[in-house]
Amino acid sequence: MAVKQMLICHKRKTPIFAIKSNPMTEKEFIPSHYTQTADNGSFEWSAPSNIALVKYWGKKENQVPANPSISFTLKDCKTITKLAFERKANNDAFSFDLLFEGQPKESFHPKIGKFFERIEAYLPFLRDYHFTIDTQNTFPHSSGIASSASGMAALAVNLMSLEKALNPSITDEYFYQKASFLARLGSGSACRSVKGSVVIWGGHAGTPDSSDLYGIPFGEVHETFRNYQDTILLVDRGEKQVSSTIGHELMHGHPFAQQRFAQAHENLTAIKNILAMGDLDGFIKIVESEALTLHSMMMTSQPYFILMKPNTLEIINRIWKFRAETGTPICFTLDAGANVHVLYPENVAVKVFEFIKNELVGYCQNSQYICDAIGAGAESIG
Numbered sequence: 001m002a003v004k005q006m007l008i009c010h011k012r013k014t015p016i017f018a019i020k021s022n023p024m025t026e027k028e029f030i031p032s033h034y035t036q037t038a039d040n041g042s043f044e045w046s047a048p049s050n051i052a053l054v055k056y057w058g059k060k061e062n063q064v065p066a067n068p069s070i071s072f073t074l075k076d077c078k079t080i081t082k083l084a085f086e087r088k089a090n091n092d093a094f095s096f097d098l099l100f101e102g103q104p105k106e107s108f109h110p111k112i113g114k115f116f117e118r119i120e121a122y123l124p125f126l127r128d129y130h131f132t133i134d135t136q137n138t139f140p141h142s143s144g145i146a147s148s149a150s151g152m153a154a155l156a157v158n159l160m161s162l163e164k165a166l167n168p169s170i171t172d173e174y175f176y177q178k179a180s181f182l183a184r185l186g187s188g189s190a191c192r193s194v195k196g197s198v199v200i201w202g203g204h205a206g207t208p209d210s211s212d213l214y215g216i217p218f219g220e221v222h223e224t225f226r227n228y229q230d231t232i233l234l235v236d237r238g239e240k241q242v243s244s245t246i247g248h249e250l251m252h253g254h255p256f257a258q259q260r261f262a263q264a265h266e267n268l269t270a271i272k273n274i275l276a277m278g279d280l281d282g283f284i285k286i287v288e289s290e291a292l293t294l295h296s297m298m299m300t301s302q303p304y305f306i307l308m309k310p311n312t313l314e315i316i317n318r319i320w321k322f323r324a325e326t327g328t329p330i331c332f333t334l335d336a337g338a339n340v341h342v343l344y345p346e347n348v349a350v351k352v353f354e355f356i357k358n359e360l361v362g363y364c365q366n367s368q369y370i371c372d373a374i375g376a377g378a379e380s381i382g
């Protein structure tokens with residue numbers, strides 16, 4: 001995957017495991033027993049990052065989102081994780097080694113330890129094994145792109161592979177729903193990185209199968225939105241001053257929280273229709289408004305903070321000017337940082353890429369950017 005300077009971009013009887021048409025409950029993710037044993041082995045999966053169109057910002061206990069969200073799954077920005085497991089003599093404590101790009105990574109221990117605590121009720125075998133978790137990202141970790149979504153999703157699908165080895169009768173549907181459920185307990189947005197090109201997470205009145213507990217693939221999108229492009233302009237690759245976790249917390253007691261949560265429900269209703277109909281103008285309006293609303297929430301919380309940089313605004317203004325002058329359906333979105341995701345349909349990719357190269361790359365730190373597009377979710381590698 002390419003981050004380049006001025007780069008060229010081309011583009012059992014186990015009724016418990018049966019899927020129901022209604023959303024699953026937490027209890028249904030607790031296995032009653034396993035039919036097989038496994039002493040040692042390994043699995044390997046990749047899982048992509050995702051970019052929200054309607055944003056998740058604010059949460060309740062147990063990683064339950066304050067509002068529903070919808071995202072495009074990315075293709076090339078991903079985490080590749082190998083999970084090796086070996087049965088140990090006792091089941092006293094969690095036991096794992098963490099490697100990041102082949103090197104031991106002690107700093108990941110607390111996060112993974114906490115993740116294991118949160119998911120243990122749903123994967124009761126966790127204390128039975130010693131795990132070696134070997135992980136790498138296809139994007140540089142200094143890029144400012146959060147790897148928690150892809151990382152937690154990749155670990156969750158690996159753990160589900162082990163559960164499937166212990167109970168081969170689980171269905172694919174159950175496998176992916178539970179993987180998304182587990183990933184959410186690691187990092188909320190990670191539940192949208194497991195399966196599907198466009199994923200909805202969070203209970204929503206207009207989406208009968210939607211759940212606060214896991215992401216579900218959105219049905220058919222109009223061909224306009226297939227292979228949609230996302231060029232990520234790396235404006236600031238430094239550490240964020242305020243983490244997403246703290247940002248979510250600041251939505252408690254936020255003066256505009258209730259209006260914002262209601263707006264997200266409305267925007268999700270609208271964007272579902274827009275994605276199905278191929279309405280580019282409608283798409284641009286909602287996606288850009290969502291990005292700016294996310295950052296408005298940050299600017300109006302207590303304490304307030306700003307994650308955008310001057311070059312973020314320069315890029316936004318250039319995009320608006322280019323769109324007004326050429327009528328090209330290009331728009332931007334932001335995550336919780338200064339980087340800009342430039343979104344556009346594949347059929348204008350050549351023209352937009354020229355524009356990005358000529359007018360936007362100069363605003364990127366060290367002229368760096370990443371070319372990506374919509375992908376389909378996690379993939380088993382071995």
Ligand code: DP6
Pocket residue numbers: 051052054055056057063069146148186187188189190244245248294335336
């Ligand atoms: C702005 O999923 O990173 O990217 O659940 O605390 O791990 P935690 O937060 P996280 O928040 C993502 C926030 C966002 C919007 C979005 O992806 O919907």
